[in-house]
Amino acid sequence: MTISPSSFTFVSDLVRRETAMLYDPGKEYLVEARLLPLAREAGCADVDAYVVKLQTDLGERAKVLDALTINETSWFRDNAPYQAFTDVMLPSLIQSRAHVRHISIWSAACSSGQEAYSLAMLLDQHLPPGWTAQILATDVSPKMLERVNAGRYSQVEMNRGLPATSLVKYFTRAGSEWEVSEDLKKMVRTQHLNLSTSFPLLPTFDIVFIRNVLIYFDLDMKRDILRRVHQVVASDGFMLLGSSETTLDMDDHWGREAHGRVQIHRPAGYQPSTTAAPLHPTAMTGA
Ligand SMILES: C[S@@+](CC[C@H](N)C(=O)[O-])C[C@H]1O[C@@H](n2cnc3c(N)ncnc32)[C@H](O)[C@@H]1O
Numbered sequence: 001m002t003i004s005p006s007s008f009t010f011v012s013d014l015v016r017r018e019t020a021m022l023y024d025p026g027k028e029y030l031v032e033a034r035l036l037p038l039a040r041e042a043g044c045a046d047v048d049a050y051v052v053k054l055q056t057d058l059g060e061r062a063k064v065l066d067a068l069t070i071n072e073t074s075w076f077r078d079n080a081p082y083q084a085f086t087d088v089m090l091p092s093l094i095q096s097r098a099h100v101r102h103i104s105i106w107s108a109a110c111s112s113g114q115e116a117y118s119l120a121m122l123l124d125q126h127l128p129p130g131w132t133a134q135i136l137a138t139d140v141s142p143k144m145l146e147r148v149n150a151g152r153y154s155q156v157e158m159n160r161g162l163p164a165t166s167l168v169k170y171f172t173r174a175g176s177e178w179e180v181s182e183d184l185k186k187m188v189r190t191q192h193l194n195l196s197t198s199f200p201l202l203p204t205f206d207i208v209f210i211r212n213v214l215i216y217f218d219l220d221m222k223r224d225i226l227r228r229v230h231q232v233v234a235s236d237g238f239m240l241l242g243s244s245e246t247t248l249d250m251d252d253h254w255g256r257e258a259h260g261r262v263q264i265h266r267p268a269g270y271q272p273s274t275t276a277a278p279l280h281p282t283a284m285t286g287a
Contacts (some may be wrong), residue, residue, distance in 0.1 A: 003032040005255035012037070014054070014061065019140050021216040023068070025062050033274050034067045045123075066143045072214065073111040075161035076118045081211070081240045084259040085119065089238045090126055091148045093236070094129075096227060096236055103133040106171030106205040108195060109213035110137035113148035113188065114157070119183040119209070121166055138193035151180035195225050203230045212242035219250070226251040241264040 011031050012023035023031060032047050039050035042060060051125040053062050076082045093103050103123070116137040123133045126191050158167060158178050171178040193199065195213065208229055214222045230253040233239055239254065240262070241247070247254040247265055254265045 003028050003047045007048045010051055015065065018065055019194065020221045022218060033069050035064065038063055038067060042071040065143050069141045071111045071144060071284050073114045075114045077161065078243050080260050081260045082118060082122060084262045084264055086122055086126055086274045088206055088259050088264060094128060101131045104203060106133045106208045107135055107137045108208060110139050110148060113137055115209055116148065116188045117180055117184055120187040121170055133187055135188045137193060138187050138191045140194045142192060145192060151185050153179045196221060199228055204234050205232055206234050206237045208233055211240060214245045223251050227253055233267055235267050236270055238252050
């Protein structure tokens with residue numbers, strides 16, 4: 001490893017200031033591995049020389065932020081949250097939103113879009129005829145948002161959790177990649193959004209998936225984000241976190257309901273008025 005302690009501190013401070021993501025000491029190898037290709041591309045002898053360049057070059061800084069965001073994701077990641085989506089959240093909303101026949105979802109920290117498009121596939125299969133849905137996919141990384149808009153995935157990415165039936169139904173070959181159908185693309189809108197700063201004006205969401213991103217922030221930032229997400233979720237809406245993330249002992253704006261292995265979060269004080277009926281049988285067939 002060649003990155004110096006002062007270069008590492010400069011980069012970790014930059015990333016923390018711009019995204020709130022923590023790169024603690026011990027992550028030098030990761031920072032170096034991710035910055036080395038950028039250093040070479042910029043004609044620098046090594047990562048330390050590149051960090052000197054970063055001190056004045058805002059364009060290179062943006063590339064560093066893109067390179068250091070952890071974009072790990074997959075289709076129907078962890079499965080259980082998506083089971084809860086079709087078993088609990090959708091039946092409840094199909095009852096409570098019958099007057100508008102519309103469902104609004106936020107995929108916060110969407111990475112390359114597998115989460116948003118997984119939800120779009122389930123909506124396509126389970127929403128009753130005549131209903132509409134919109135998924136807002138946001139991320140701090142402009143590169144990731146470009147990927148969501150392109151909706152193109154490599155074979156390796158397709159192999160990570162996508163059922164063969166969904167591949168056939170929703171994707172077409174595009175050279176060596178696969179491209180998601182226009183119908184699913186129409187359901188997903190992207191927007192650049194940094195969770196660590198105050199949110200822009202957002203609509204009220206019925207469901208927020210904010211999964212596998214809070215783990216990168218410190219406790220105060222997690223609390224602040226959970227409080228701000230609470231302000232944009234409908235009073236009878238839902239929030240889903242990653243499997244290693246929780247609001248327990250952290251934020252009292254949220255109540256928790258267990259569904260199998262998943263904790264479904266609902267705004268605190270929410271009282272169900274009736275029991276949700278099971279999904280409409282014709283909707284279950286995707287007709
Ligand atoms: C590990 S991925 C999770 C993707 C997806 N939610 C999932 O669970 O598969 C984390 C994402 O959080 C994004 N991210 C990191 N810091 C962020 C911030 N401050 N605001 C918004 N997104 C951020 C990264 O760019 C990355 O795409």
